[in-house]
Amino acid sequence: MLHEFERILIGPREMGLVDADAAGSGIDSFRLMQNAGEAVAALALARYPDSGRFVVLCGPGNNGGDGYVAAAAFARAGASLCIYGIGSEDLKGDAARARARVEAEVAPLSAYACRPGDVIIDAIFGAGLSRDVPQDVARIIADATKLRLPIVAADIPSGLDGETGEIRGAAFSATDTVTFMARKPGHLLLPGRELCGALHVFDIGIPKRLVMARAGKLWENGPGLFSDALAGPTAESHKYARGHVAVFSGGPTSSGAARLSATAALKAGAGAVTLVSPSEALAVNAAHLNAVMLREADSRAIRAMLGDHRVSAFVVGPGYGVSAALRELALSLLTKPTVLDADALTAFASEPKSLFEAIHAEGATVVMTPHEGEFGRLFPDLASASGSKVERARKAAARSGAVIVYKGSDTVIAAPDGRAAINTNAPADLATAGSGDVLAGITAAMLAHAAPAFEAACAAVWIHGRSGQVAGGGLTAETLVDVIPQAFPEMV
Numbered sequence: 001m002l003h004e005f006e007r008i009l010i011g012p013r014e015m016g017l018v019d020a021d022a023a024g025s026g027i028d029s030f031r032l033m034q035n036a037g038e039a040v041a042a043l044a045l046a047r048y049p050d051s052g053r054f055v056v057l058c059g060p061g062n063n064g065g066d067g068y069v070a071a072a073a074f075a076r077a078g079a080s081l082c083i084y085g086i087g088s089e090d091l092k093g094d095a096a097r098a099r100a101r102v103e104a105e106v107a108p109l110s111a112y113a114c115r116p117g118d119v120i121i122d123a124i125f126g127a128g129l130s131r132d133v134p135q136d137v138a139r140i141i142a143d144a145t146k147l148r149l150p151i152v153a154a155d156i157p158s159g160l161d162g163e164t165g166e167i168r169g170a171a172f173s174a175t176d177t178v179t180f181m182a183r184k185p186g187h188l189l190l191p192g193r194e195l196c197g198a199l200h201v202f203d204i205g206i207p208k209r210l211v212m213a214r215a216g217k218l219w220e221n222g223p224g225l226f227s228d229a230l231a232g233p234t235a236e237s238h239k240y241a242r243g244h245v246a247v248f249s250g251g252p253t254s255s256g257a258a259r260l261s262a263t264a265a266l267k268a269g270a271g272a273v274t275l276v277s278p279s280e281a282l283a284v285n286a287a288h289l290n291a292v293m294l295r296e297a298d299s300r301a302i303r304a305m306l307g308d309h310r311v312s313a314f315v316v317g318p319g320y321g322v323s324a325a326l327r328e329l330a331l332s333l334l335t336k337p338t339v340l341d342a343d344a345l346t347a348f349a350s351e352p353k354s355l356f357e358a359i360h361a362e363g364a365t366v367v368m369t370p371h372e373g374e375f376g377r378l379f380p381d382l383a384s385a386s387g388s389k390v391e392r393a394r395k396a397a398a399r400s401g402a403v404i405v406y407k408g409s410d411t412v413i414a415a416p417d418g419r420a421a422i423n424t425n426a427p428a429d430l431a432t433a434g435s436g437d438v439l440a441g442i443t444a445a446m447l448a449h450a451a452p453a454f455e456a457a458c459a460a461v462w463i464h465g466r467s468g469q470v471a472g473g474g475l476t477a478e479t480l481v482d483v484i485p486q487a488f489p490e491m492v
């Protein structure tokens with residue numbers, strides 16, 4: 001897998017184990033803390049050379065230790081400096097050692113009053129945050145936010161949960177965050193991603209193999225995850241060798257969604273695409289299609305497609321209309337790779353088990369693409385459960401047997417085997433009507449390329465996001481479809 005180390009995300013608990021492994025293998029943990037704190041100071045000095053004063057806020061654990069190291073570096077650099085700490089007399093281990101090397105006075109954190117011109121070094125809480133921040137920290141966060149003070153966070157903005165990206169009571173909104181070795185899920189999940197500012201990953205000297213050994217199966221989504229799995233079309237390739245996608249259309253007044261999926265599948269490189277339409281929508285579909293083929297949806301046609309080895313993936317759901325007939329149709333398609341989107345998800349709200357059992361029994365290749373509302377209808381208990389979006393998506397994937405694309409500005413893709421990726425390239429403009437239909441079509445095209453479901457879904461989400469960037473502000477689902485091919489050159 002390309003660039004795997006750069007893409008891995010490691011939870012705070014696993015990072016703690018990496019730290020312990022590093023110490024166990026003879027690496028000097030104080031040296032690591034020094035590297036971490038000095039990296040924070042170096043970044044702050046470079047970013048804010050004219051700062052009125054650096055205010056270093058130090059917590060009671062090792063994140064505070066990083067702060068004391070940074071404070072010593074500011075003092076050596078001759079910068080104006082104030083230090084405020086929680087429990088600075090009761091520190092332990094490396095943090096106590098870092099504190100002992102600071103000659104300047106350390107005032108209690110509660111005494112800090114924000115002043116315009118301050119640059120805050122936030123070393124209050126890092127990976128060890130375990131509950132809502134105390135009141136005096138929340139008060140400082142509120143004051144600093146009001147004054148819009150620049151904030152350089154050590155590891156993660158204090159108050160942000162590194163596992164879930166959620167705010168524990170209150171959190172700093174940093175201008176820069178300096179993290180160590182690898183990013184945490186909370187740096188990419190929302191709202192966390194928006195609170196980190198510019199994120200800098202600094203190698204403090206822990207061997208990468210130790211980090212890799214503890215990393216779970218979670219990555220930032222990107223071409224390194226899927227480009228090997230997508231065999232590009234060659235000049236000689238027959239159109240069906242690039243796969244044939246069949247998309248099921250709704251009735252005459254709701255056929256546009258399926259047409260968007262179908263044209264997106266074509267633009268995303270499916271060799272052929274057929275829109276399978278109820279007879280009463282054939283005329284309207286025919287009036288809008290050129291390269292996409294059209295076929296009437298009768299049971300004979302569906303049987304024929306299921307038996308035709310050239311038909312390689314289905315899309316069902318966009319604009320179809322929620323009905324028992326849709327449930328029956330969806331279940332009948334599961335012998336081939338299938339994307340279930342929109343109405344095909346809502347249709348199973350009253351009996352999700354029947355779908356999940358069929359997927360498991362068939363060993364089916366299914367990608368489901370729920371947004372928040374659809375996720376809640378299919379997995380009501382998971383939607384309201386605590387934990388991160390990654391955990392919810394993983395549980396949904398394991399339960400359903402499908403790859404789950406849990407959509408949002410921080411779309412999470414999760415496979416039943418526990419692999420998961422967080423997508424980060426989607427611009428806000430993608431939240432537009434028909435955008436999901438386009439994603440379903442791209443996903444089917446990737447499945448039609450014979451990519452395994454997880455890689456196909458990761459590729460589709462990334463291509464969709466990249467196409468959104470290319471289409472730019474004011475994009476519509478149509479302009480999004482048009483630029484899909486422009487996302488491809490960047491994939492390899």
Ligand SMILES: NC(=O)C1=CN([C@@H]2O[C@H](COP(=O)(O)OP(=O)(O)OC[C@H]3O[C@@H](n4cnc5c(N)ncnc54)[C@H](O)[C@@H]3O)[C@@H](O)[C@H]2O)[C@@H](O)CC1
Binds near residue numbers: 061
């Ligand atoms: N080898 C290492 O261990 C390294 C660790 N590093 C730093 O160490 C940090 C992790 O250190 P720790 O595990 O000590 O964790 P933290 O420093 O984040 O915090 C732990 C302390 O905060 C207390 N605490 C947690 N939540 C609280 C709350 N809401 N209110 C009040 N007190 C609370 C805990 O009881 C504990 O005393 C990383 O984020 C990173 O900055 C770096 O120094 C690099 C090397």
Ligand SMILES: [K+]
Binds near residue numbers: 063155156158
């Ligand atoms: K911090």
